Amino acid sequence: MSLPQVAPNPDRHAAAHDAAQRYLQAAGNLTDRSGWSLKMFTSLNLFLWHLDAFASADDPVPAFITAFDSATALLKLAGDTVCGGHFPEVPPATVDESGFENQVSGLFSDIWVSMTDDIYFDQSYDFTKQRFEKNGLDPEAFFADKTVLDAGCGSGKFSAAIARFGAKQVIGMDIGQKGLDFARGQTGKVPYGDRLDYRFGSLLDIPLDDASVDVVWSNGVIHHTLGYDQCVAEFARVLKPGGQLFLYVNGRFGLFELLLDTLRLATADVPKPLFQHFLSLLGVNSGRLYWIMDCLSAPYEWRSRAELEQLLRRHGFTDLFQMTRGVASDQIEQVTVGIPHAATKYGEAQLKYIATKA
Numbered sequence: 001m002s003l004p005q006v007a008p009n010p011d012r013h014a015a016a017h018d019a020a021q022r023y024l025q026a027a028g029n030l031t032d033r034s035g036w037s038l039k040m041f042t043s044l045n046l047f048l049w050h051l052d053a054f055a056s057a058d059d060p061v062p063a064f065i066t067a068f069d070s071a072t073a074l075l076k077l078a079g080d081t082v083c084g085g086h087f088p089e090v091p092p093a094t095v096d097e098s099g100f101e102n103q104v105s106g107l108f109s110d111i112w113v114s115m116t117d118d119i120y121f122d123q124s125y126d127f128t129k130q131r132f133e134k135n136g137l138d139p140e141a142f143f144a145d146k147t148v149l150d151a152g153c154g155s156g157k158f159s160a161a162i163a164r165f166g167a168k169q170v171i172g173m174d175i176g177q178k179g180l181d182f183a184r185g186q187t188g189k190v191p192y193g194d195r196l197d198y199r200f201g202s203l204l205d206i207p208l209d210d211a212s213v214d215v216v217w218s219n220g221v222i223h224h225t226l227g228y229d230q231c232v233a234e235f236a237r238v239l240k241p242g243g244q245l246f247l248y249v250n251g252r253f254g255l256f257e258l259l260l261d262t263l264r265l266a267t268a269d270v271p272k273p274l275f276q277h278f279l280s281l282l283g284v285n286s287g288r289l290y291w292i293m294d295c296l297s298a299p300y301e302w303r304s305r306a307e308l309e310q311l312l313r314r315h316g317f318t319d320l321f322q323m324t325r326g327v328a329s330d331q332i333e334q335v336t337v338g339i340p341h342a343a344t345k346y347g348e349a350q351l352k353y354i355a356t357k358a
């Protein structure tokens with residue numbers, strides 16, 4: 001099964017892009033703080049809308065425009081009528097580069113602590129096993145007796161899965177202290193817990209010796225940092241020659257990218273704890289809450305497959321292998337099996353690579 005070549009398609013997406021701009025404009029005009037509730041309401045529902053709409057076989061572009069225009073009309077109506085300026089105005093949201101990493105790690109740390117054990121231990125293990133096997137790889141052979149760095153381990157749920165596959169030692173590293181504390185607390189629940197070692201450290205300057213690990217695993221992390229390239233350089237440095245990198249980042253050119261960037265910008269002035277609390281009071285389960293906050297709050301740097309491959313090669317990685325299969329809900333699986341309009345929806349989808357350090 002081969003992947004379709006996905007390229008930017010400005011004509012195809014232009015109308016969707018315009019609708020997204022109209023929504024952003026309407027959200028930006030709601031400067032009264034009480035507008036936070038409307039921005040959370042519309043953005044959450046647009047996000048949930050995409051889950052249903054993208055699951056359908058229909059062309060998503062007209063539906064995308066209708067959904068965004070409806071949300072825009074709601075925001076405009078509220079702005080023109082009931083929003084009475086009773087609350088202080090919010091200053092326009094800005095990205096504070098110095099606080100960026102703390103913001104991202106703080107965001108995730110707060111989410112981990114509500115994660116249930118079945119999602120933490122079993123789902124991470126089962127999904128990883130299925131993803132490897134569907135790509136013709138044996139996870140036990142890949143990890144057995146290896147020293148593995150889980151780079152940006154978050155809650156440690158994949159570190160735990162990797163130890164369960166038989167790794168000799170898994171160093172879970174992150175800059176989120178709450179996530180690390182939570183991960184340490186989980187180790188007592190499983191028989192392989194003594195092979196899990198959680199450490200504070202930034203991927204931009206990994207506190208490990210050169211050529212000291214057999215495998216670097218980095219799942220959905222480096223596109224949230226301010227140093228995409230630097231992380232890859234650090235992975236190359238700490239890997240032994242012949243060692244292997246598993247890297248997951250997001251590819252480009254789908255409506256999904258436009259959706260996330262738009263909803264994140266529209267809710268940029270909403271305090272993250274408020275948004276998270278809103279979701280948990282609504283009863284959103286811990287796995288989905290994490291996913292929504294990841295999509296709508298954490299900044300993303302989107303790079304194409306070609307750009308990623310070039311970067312990996314530049315840092316001395318060879319034998320690049322893209323894992324194009326996944327569990328049924330994985331966007332890359334849907335693009336690979338060719339469900340209708342999958343490339344319009346997801347573009348290149350998730351880029352999951354295994355590469356060898358020369």
Ligand SMILES: C[S@@+](CC[C@H](N)C(=O)[O-])C[C@H]1O[C@@H](n2cnc3c(N)ncnc32)[C@H](O)[C@@H]1O
Pocket residue numbers: 101104105106108109151152153154155156157158173174175176179201202203204218219220221224225294
């Ligand atoms: C989307 S989460 C992914 C967590 C985990 N890999 C997983 O798949 O469950 C991104 C993680 O990257 C971490 N992170 C962001 N910047 C980092 C950096 N410079 N160094 C280490 N970790 C970082 C965040 O704290 C967060 O835990």
